[in-house]
Amino acid sequence: MLKKKICMVGQFGVGKTSLVRRFVDSIFDERYLSTIGVKIDRKDVCAGGTDLTLMLWDLAGEDDLAPLNMSHLRGASGYILVADGCRAATLSKARELQQRITKMLGPLPFVLVINKTDLRDHWEVQSADIQQYGWLTFETSAKEGTGVEEMFLALAARLTGDRAAIGKSAES
Amino acid sequence: MPTDGATKRSASDDQPLAELRAILLGPDREAWDTLRQRLDNPSRRAEDVAGVLAEAVRLRSDAKLRRALQPLLEEALQLSVQSNPRMLADALFPIFGKAIRKAITSELDSMLQSLSQTLEQSFSWRSLRWRWESFRTGKRYAEIVILRSLLYRVEQVFLIHRKTGLLLQHLAASTAEAKDPEMVSGMLTAIQDFVRDSVSGAESENLETIRMGETGVVLAYGPDAILAGFVRGVAPRNLTRLFQDTLDGIEEKKSAELHSFDGDTSEFEDCRLRLEACLVGQGKAEERRATSRAARALLFGTPVLLLLALAGWWIYSTAMERRWSNFEHRLSREPGIVLVSAEKRGGEYYISGLRDPLSADPGALLRAAELPANKAVFRWEEYHSLEPRFAAERRVEELKQELERRAFRFATGSAEVPPGQQFLLDDVAAQILALLRAAALVGKTVQVEVRGNHDPLGTEQFNAMLARSRAINVQAALISLGVPAARLRAVAEDRDHETCSAVSEEERLFCRSASFRVIGTP
Numbered sequence: 001m002l003k004k005k006i007c008m009v010g011q012f013g014v015g016k017t018s019l020v021r022r023f024v025d026s027i028f029d030e031r032y033l034s035t036i037g038v039k040i041d042r043k044d045v046c047a048g049g050t051d052l053t054l055m056l057w058d059l060a061g062e063d064d065l066a067p068l069n070m071s072h073l074r075g076a077s078g079y080i081l082v083a084d085g086c087r088a089a090t091l092s093k094a095r096e097l098q099q100r101i102t103k104m105l106g107p108l109p110f111v112l113v114i115n116k117t118d119l120r121d122h123w124e125v126q127s128a129d130i131q132q133y134g135w136l137t138f139e140t141s142a143k144e145g146t147g148v149e150e151m152f153l154a155l156a157a158r159l160t161g162d163r164a165a166i167g168k169s170a171e172s
Numbered sequence: 173m174p175t176d177g178a179t180k181r182s183a184s185d186d187q188p189l190a191e192l193r194a195i196l197l198g199p200d201r202e203a204w205d206t207l208r209q210r211l212d213n214p215s216r217r218a219e220d221v222a223g224v225l226a227e228a229v230r231l232r233s234d235a236k237l238r239r240a241l242q243p244l245l246e247e248a249l250q251l252s253v254q255s256n257p258r259m260l261a262d263a264l265f266p267i268f269g270k271a272i273r274k275a276i277t278s279e280l281d282s283m284l285q286s287l288s289q290t291l292e293q294s295f296s297w298r299s300l301r302w303r304w305e306s307f308r309t310g311k312r313y314a315e316i317v318i319l320r321s322l323l324y325r326v327e328q329v330f331l332i333h334r335k336t337g338l339l340l341q342h343l344a345a346s347t348a349e350a351k352d353p354e355m356v357s358g359m360l361t362a363i364q365d366f367v368r369d370s371v372s373g374a375e376s377e378n379l380e381t382i383r384m385g386e387t388g389v390v391l392a393y394g395p396d397a398i399l400a401g402f403v404r405g406v407a408p409r410n411l412t413r414l415f416q417d418t419l420d421g422i423e424e425k426k427s428a429e430l431h432s433f434d435g436d437t438s439e440f441e442d443c444r445l446r447l448e449a450c451l452v453g454q455g456k457a458e459e460r461r462a463t464s465r466a467a468r469a470l471l472f473g474t475p476v477l478l479l480l481a482l483a484g485w486w487i488y489s490t491a492m493e494r495r496w497s498n499f500e501h502r503l504s505r506e507p508g509i510v511l512v513s514a515e516k517r518g519g520e521y522y523i524s525g526l527r528d529p530l531s532a533d534p535g536a537l538l539r540a541a542e543l544p545a546n547k548a549v550f551r552w553e554e555y556h557s558l559e560p561r562f563a564a565e566r567r568v569e570e571l572k573q574e575l576e577r578r579a580f581r582f583a584t585g586s587a588e589v590p591p592g593q594q595f596l597l598d599d600v601a602a603q604i605l606a607l608l609r610a611a612a613l614v615g616k617t618v619q620v621e622v623r624g625n626h627d628p629l630g631t632e633q634f635n636a637m638l639a640r641s642r643a644i645n646v647q648a649a650l651i652s653l654g655v656p657a658a659r660l661r662a663v664a665e666d667r668d669h670e671t672c673s674a675v676s677e678e679e680r681l682f683c684r685s686a687s688f689r690v691i692g693t694p
Contacts, residue, residue: 077434
């Protein structure tokens, strides 16, 4: 069985926890996030014929008062950058976090998730803003459940080096 | 100008010299140029030195070189420790880790030894058992004491990749309830980070124990892996050592796989056997507690029961002894009984003496005293007591027997007392009165039946009337002579009971009679 440590990072309130809540197995309470700053969930996926267990480290969101605890990122095989489509600042924060993580851990596979497609009318983030980075990006709605499975599958494909699956996910 | 000419000449002279030199030294000159270039170029020089450095150091392995290198090496090490202490710590861990553990083990050993000496002094049933176990297994006594005193069980073992927090292997005891071990493993790692961050601990410091109620977590650390065990009960100190030794073994064997781990846990399947050795335990705590309770109950209960039984037996036998002694006393005071000996042999009482037949029945006295009849063996010699009561009783008995020998004879078909027997009436009346008096003396009331009889001749009806009339006539005569009427009763002889069936006249004379029977009423 192949196992990978994946971290979910993003600014406070972008919906990281909601994003995984309906799609993962969990035994820990969400209070762990506010107490010890991390909650670990598990997601089993099959990418390119390989069974993969993603251990998702949902890290407490960064804000002005509490910086991201980088020590939790040690040993991660990849990460999920989460931003809120309704707040452009969260995308900048995602960019900043990506730079910090790359500086600390080197280039790691990751995907960008712009959450809250259900509130698309209120979006501040424009397609051009997203495309300027050239990252593999998914638009999701934690509330409606759209795009979440695809995002996990694409990340899994990146981790296992399944190029065909990556392309397919990106197109979709 | 001569000078000009000289210069010109010398220049023209040099030409052939240079040519000559070129002819003579041509090939060597190229080599010199190459050499000069090598000497002038520092990077070329470094390459040359690098090629021979190892050999040169080997050749010059004397104190001078060592002295020259010492400050350099020291400085380099210092710099390395300052910039990245972890690297050196990881490099030295396999040596120091073992050495430190060895030192601690030897220290613990000496402590165990002194503990052994102290324990040698103590003595109990349990210590005897442990001593036997120590002798049998070759382990030291103190070790057995510690082993047997602690109750615990390792329920789950987690082998965790240190850097990623991913679970490499997980084992659980059959009865243990295991929640998703993958998540537990990750959270355990996260909690360590959390604690380290919270107490501002250094990277090399580790969370050593976690305890919650009666469950604890034993943790052992290596450079690349963590071995964690969930333990129920009180874990002995040597459990941590077992975990550390197991982890060291795994780290040694799987060093390369742990370094390059990229999520494939199948490489660590063969560690399961080693990990199984960590699923140890010292019985089930509850069971042992129950057992020890039972043992304690047995230990304290048995003597108490024995004591109670002993006390019960003592109370019973004392009560019986007292009853026997009371009975003896009663017998010795009983009129008409002379107790000669009373002794206990083999659980039975042998009682012998003299006894007047009129005295109280010893068997009845025994039953009244609530003593078992089968435990008493009586041997009585009969005698006549001179007690006034017994003399009076004997007199009553004599008078009774005398009276019952008396009889009146009647003529055939007659109920009248014949005149020749009138004098007998006075005698009989006197006898009856004497009997009544004697009986009154011993507190008895007696009644005398006058029984009329008949011979077989004549009709049944007539004979019945005749027998009754004979009895009534004698009764009336006796009453007239002063015998109280209440003490006399006239009855006809019951035919079925005692039919006079005499055939000769002599015998028939006996049948035509009236006789007496004394009925005693207490």
